[in-house]
Amino acid sequence: MTSADFSDTAATVPVNARQLPPAAVARLPLYLRALNTLMADGVERVSSEELADLSGVSSSNLRKDLSYLGSYGTRGVGYEVQPLAAHISSALGLTQDWRVAIVGAGNLGRALAGYGGFMSRGFDVVALLDADQLLVGNEVGWLRISDAADLETVLERSRANMVVLALPASAAQNVCDRVVAAGVHSILSFAPVVLQVPGFVNLRKVDMATELQILAYHAQRSVDPRLADPRVDGISS
Amino acid sequence: MTSADFSDTAATVPVNARQLPPAAVARLPLYLRALNTLMADGVERVSSEELADLSGVSSSNLRKDLSYLGSYGTRGVGYEVQPLAAHISSALGLTQDWRVAIVGAGNLGRALAGYGGFMSRGFDVVALLDADQLLVGNEVGWLRISDAADLETVLERSRANMVVLALPASAAQNVCDRVVAAGVHSILSFAPVVLQVPGFVNLRKVDMATELQILAYHAQRSVDPRLADPRVDGISS
DNA sequence: GCGTGTGAATTCCTTCACAGCT
DNA sequence: AGCTGTGAAGGAATTCACACGC
Numbered sequence: 001m002t003s004a005d006f007s008d009t010a011a012t013v014p015v016n017a018r019q020l021p022p023a024a025v026a027r028l029p030l031y032l033r034a035l036n037t038l039m040a041d042g043v044e045r046v047s048s049e050e051l052a053d054l055s056g057v058s059s060s061n062l063r064k065d066l067s068y069l070g071s072y073g074t075r076g077v078g079y080e081v082q083p084l085a086a087h088i089s090s091a092l093g094l095t096q097d098w099r100v101a102i103v104g105a106g107n108l109g110r111a112l113a114g115y116g117g118f119m120s121r122g123f124d125v126v127a128l129l130d131a132d133q134l135l136v137g138n139e140v141g142w143l144r145i146s147d148a149a150d151l152e153t154v155l156e157r158s159r160a161n162m163v164v165l166a167l168p169a170s171a172a173q174n175v176c177d178r179v180v181a182a183g184v185h186s187i188l189s190f191a192p193v194v195l196q197v198p199g200f201v202n203l204r205k206v207d208m209a210t211e212l213q214i215l216a217y218h219a220q221r222s223v224d225p226r227l228a229d230p231r232v233d234g235i236s237s
Numbered sequence: 238m239t240s241a242d243f244s245d246t247a248a249t250v251p252v253n254a255r256q257l258p259p260a261a262v263a264r265l266p267l268y269l270r271a272l273n274t275l276m277a278d279g280v281e282r283v284s285s286e287e288l289a290d291l292s293g294v295s296s297s298n299l300r301k302d303l304s305y306l307g308s309y310g311t312r313g314v315g316y317e318v319q320p321l322a323a324h325i326s327s328a329l330g331l332t333q334d335w336r337v338a339i340v341g342a343g344n345l346g347r348a349l350a351g352y353g354g355f356m357s358r359g360f361d362v363v364a365l366l367d368a369d370q371l372l373v374g375n376e377v378g379w380l381r382i383s384d385a386a387d388l389e390t391v392l393e394r395s396r397a398n399m400v401v402l403a404l405p406a407s408a409a410q411n412v413c414d415r416v417v418a419a420g421v422h423s424i425l426s427f428a429p430v431v432l433q434v435p436g437f438v439n440l441r442k443v444d445m446a447t448e449l450q451i452l453a454y455h456a457q458r459s460v461d462p463r464l465a466d467p468r469v470d471g472i473s474s
Numbered sequence: 475g476c477g478t479g480t481g482a483a484t485t486c487c488t489t490c491a492c493a494g495c496t
Numbered sequence: 497a498g499c500t501g502t503g504a505a506g507g508a509a510t511t512c513a514c515a516c517g518c
Contacts, residue, residue: 023488025454025455029447029450029451034431058488058489064488064502073500073501074495074496075496075499076495076498077496077500078500091454094450096457100449106351107347107348107351107352108352110344114344123446162453186452186455188449194271194291194293202455202456202459204452206448208401210263210266210267211425213269213331215399216335218262219335258509260508260509285477286477295510296477297510300480303478313478313517
């Protein structure tokens with residue numbers, strides 16, 4: 001729960017945080033999760049090979065990624081689980097707590113709010129909003145649903161610094177604009193629409209329709225070997 | 238990955254489905270969505286520039302992606318919305334209907350089941366399962382929740398050819414193995430865990446904890462300009 | 475003229491292979 | 497001996513820039 005487990009070298013940062021390649025950043029959370037699992041099992045050391053397997057990447061890829069953070073392993077031995085986890089947490093900016101407001105209290109929004117426990121520590125859901133007056137005021141977990149009309153006020157009062165958009169495509173752009181105007185520049189959107197934001201905004205998108213379609217592409221081509229292996233050129237159809 | 242990609246000179250293959258670069262495949266759904274929007278607005282033609290803007294990619298990137306599918310534009314003019322949408326749909330394998338079973342009827346699973354309408358057509362949710370006996374038998378929309386213990390039977394009866402995992406990390410690997418053994422080889426997992434699957438299985442992962450952590454990395458570094466912009470010492474030229 | 479289609483150039487990412495430290 | 501850290505090589509993806517066809 002607390003982020004207090006990772007607090008050793010926090011003060012004396014030798015500016016290890018050079019800019020990491022985006023692809024490496026995207027994998028750090030995987031390593032962190034694997035390390036947390038190992039810690040829970042009481043494992044103290046791990047090799048790049050093992051950790052890579054647990055994370056689903058190649059060992060050379062993992063070593064290269066970690067090397068961007070600095071040299072936190074021991075040659076001939078491996079990595080110490082706890083310190084490595086601490087360094088990754090620090091690199092990801094998880095030493096501070098992030099305050100997340102979720103806009104949209106439909107099934108998805110409520111699922112995400114409840115997911116709060118699941119999310120790696122460091123992310124607190126501090127507000128849940130919806131435009132539907134029938135939902136406003138309802139309790140979800142220990143949160144009361146706020147009126148999306150009061151978005152700006154709620155964001156300020158709750159001191160949210162991240163927003164999750166869990167609302168229909170039609171409402172997303174408008175709410176997104178208001179969020180940005182209100183000064184929150186980190187947004188995770190589940191809305192199935194391309195949002196237009198200024199360059200200084202950090203926007204990430206999660207979209208299950210897209211994912212299913214990508215899956216369909218690969219599935220289709222596994223099923224029909226003609227497409228996977230072009231050597232067939234018979235005209236049979 | 239694939240055992241059969243000795244794709245040398247495939248010569249005479251008018252089939253549009255040459256193997257596309259994965260990065261291109263991942264963007265096709267975006268184009269498709271933008272095209273659907275345009276169609277709804279009655280727009281008949283679109284330039285690569287416009288479509289790229291609507292999709293959030295660069296126009297050269299878009300043109301290159303579309304060129305993998307073949308030449309469906311007209312020089313000096315642009316692309317015809319409807320035919321292009323049809324070709325992309327076909328390339329993605331959306332001409333057939335996909336039958337999706339969702340395992341896990343918690344908030345997330347129910348959200349996804351309800352999301353059915355939102356997902357581009359072509360994906361039918363044909364089953365919703367959970368291991369919790371308190372949930373089994375409940376109605377969600379027009380679906381009745383089946384017992385996850387009967388997974389194999391349900392998958393067969395419903396003729397599902399895709400599975401969405403919306404369940405806790407602890408249960409995911411086990412269910413995943415059973416799904417694969419039951420012959421469903423296309424899986425979209427929302428479980429915050431790295432799943433181990435045979436090479437022939439198409440697995441995609443969506444994980445909000447990971448996404449938030451990536452967001453945290455970028456947010457952190459926007460806040461602290463020292464980390465974002467190393468040019469601070471006076472080498473201004 | 476205009477905007478697509480595409481080789482060439484560039485940038486980014488991954489893998490290789492081995493030097494270097496324990 | 498063993499495993500990390502890392503230049504160098506190789507491969508992918510993106511962008512450039514312009515030839516081509518309407």
